[in-house]
Amino acid sequence: MRKIKPIFLFADSQVLFWQSKEGHFIERLRQTIEDDQERPEGELKAAYIGASNGDNPDYYDIFVTAMKQIEITNCRHIKAKPTEDDYKYLRTADLVLLAGGSTIKGWKAIQKTELQQRVVDCYHNGAVLVGVSAGAIQLGLRGWKMTKKIPKDLFPTFQLVPAVIDVHDQSDWKFLQEVVGTLGETNRGYGIPGGGGAVYHPDWSFEAIRHHLVEYFYVGGGMKRSLIFPKIGDMPEEPKDEDDHRGKVIHPDDVLSSGIINIDPEIIESNVE
Numbered sequence: 228m229r230k231i232k233p234i235f236l237f238a239d240s241q242v243l244f245w246q247s248k249e250g251h252f253i254e255r256l257r258q259t260i261e262d263d264q265e266r267p268e269g270e271l272k273a274a275y276i277g278a279s280n281g282d283n284p285d286y287y288d289i290f291v292t293a294m295k296q297i298e299i300t301n302c303r304h305i306k307a308k309p310t311e312d313d314y315k316y317l318r319t320a321d322l323v324l325l326a327g328g329s330t331i332k333g334w335k336a337i338q339k340t341e342l343q344q345r346v347v348d349c350y351h352n353g354a355v356l357v358g359v360s361a362g363a364i365q366l367g368l369r370g371w372k373m374t375k376k377i378p379k380d381l382f383p384t385f386q387l388v389p390a391v392i393d394v395h396d397q398s399d400w401k402f403l404q405e406v407v408g409t410l411g412e413t414n415r416g417y418g419i420p421g422g423g424g425a426v427y428h429p430d431w432s433f434e435a436i437r438h439h440l441v442e443y444f445y446v447g448g449g450m451k452r453s454l455i456f457p458k459i460g461d462m463p464e465e466p467k468d469e470d471d472h473r474g475k476v477i478h479p480d481d482v483l484s485s486g487i488i489n490i491d492p493e494i495i496e497s498n499v500e
Contacts, residue, residue, distance in 0.1 A: 229265045229353025234387060236363035236417075237424040237436075238394040239327065243293040243359075245422075245437060252424075252436065257297040259355055260321045266353065271299045274320040274349075276342065278307040279333025279361040286326055294322075307336040314345060323349050327360025330370040334384060337365075343385065350387055360394055363419065367392035368410070375402055378409050388427045391416040400441050404450065412445040417455075425455075 235256065237243070245252050260271060275290045277283060287304045294302050299322070305313045317323065323346060325333075337343050350356050358366040365384045368391050372380040391414065393403040400418040407416035419425050423438030433440060433455055440455040 230263050231351070231429045232259055232263070232353060232355045233429065234350070234366060234427040235355065235357045235424065236366065236388065236392055236419060236427065237357070237359045238363070238419040238421050239360055240289055240293070241422045242424040242436060243289075244296070247437075251296055253293060253296055256322060256355055256357070257299065263353055266321070270301050271322070272301045272303070272316065272320045273299045273322040273324070274303050274305050274317055275324050275326065276305045276337075276346070276362075277326045277328075278336035278342070279328030279330065279365075280326050281328065281332070282306045283328075286328075290324060290326070305342070307340070309340055309342060309345075314341065317345050317349055318352070320349060320354050322355045322357065324357040324359065325362025325365055327362055329373075330361040330364050331372050331382070333361055334365055334370055334382065346385065347387065356387065358392075363394055363425075364392050367417075368414065369406060371406070377402075377405050381406065381409070389431065390414070390427075390433075392419065392425075393417070394419045395421050400443070400452075403441075404443050404452075407443045408450060412448070416443040417441070418443075 243253050257271070260266065273294050275287055277287055280286050282304070291302050294300070303313070303316045305317060346356070356366060364370050367384060367388045368386050369381045370384045371382070374380055391403060391406050391410065393400065393416065396403065396418055403416045403418050407414050417425060417433060418441035420438045424436035425440055426434040426436060428434065435455045435457040437457055439457065442453045442455055444451055444453070
């Protein structure tokens with residue numbers, strides 16, 4: 228049995244092309260694959276599932292371009308109506324990416340085929356799973372229709388990541404908070420802002436990529452919100468605004484060097500100069 232890999236969750240495709248001081252982030256995907264000593268020898272293979280965007284070939288081209296950065300050229304577009312050859316390819320894929328688009332349309336398409344179980348099998352067989360936008364949401368506990376009426380518009384998804392995942396919202400993540408509140412005290416939610424990402428590790432921990440994550444969880448019977456910061460070297464430098472007098476935001480290194488914290492955002496933003 229091959230080793231279970233982390234799951235990579237991106238708000239959009241920016242992280243696939245993002246470079247920090249340590250190099251291109253996407254190189255980490257290849258390194259994760261190559262670190263598996265149980266992986267059979269041979270060319271690396273990457274599968275793209277575009278059900279959520281209606282199998283738009285332009286988005287597949289973006290995926291192929293991203294894979295070229297890490298010298299993975301054996302790529303395959305697994306369409307909403309897979310062939311037996313597609314399923315055969317999936318069985319040996321080292322990386323499987325679920326594309327963005329419409330969460331509900333993509334999920335309905337996936338459920339009409341064997342793709343739901345096949346993706347789960349890929350994960351347990353040691354493939355690296357990557358979810359982008361709608362794909363990231365689908366890898367979590369719940370998706371939702373565009374009307375966002377709670378709870379009737381919620382539906383179960385892959386549930387490989389034991390949390391509700393939301394993306395893009397740059398404000399108060401109110402909808403994510405409501406979904407977690409509806410599901411109950413044993414559930415968590417993570418908001419990934421635009422341009423950012425998260426890594427869900429097999430030990431159930433979450434790591435922030437490029438931008439901080441917003442986490443909702445229960446403590447003492449009440450829901451709390453915390454921030455998870457990326458490691459220091461991955462944090463983009465913010466331009467200084469001389470007209471911004473809101474006070475200094477505490478750098479995560481001054482709070483906790485581990486990069487994973489649980490602290491009320493009001494405390495973080497209250498360190499007034």
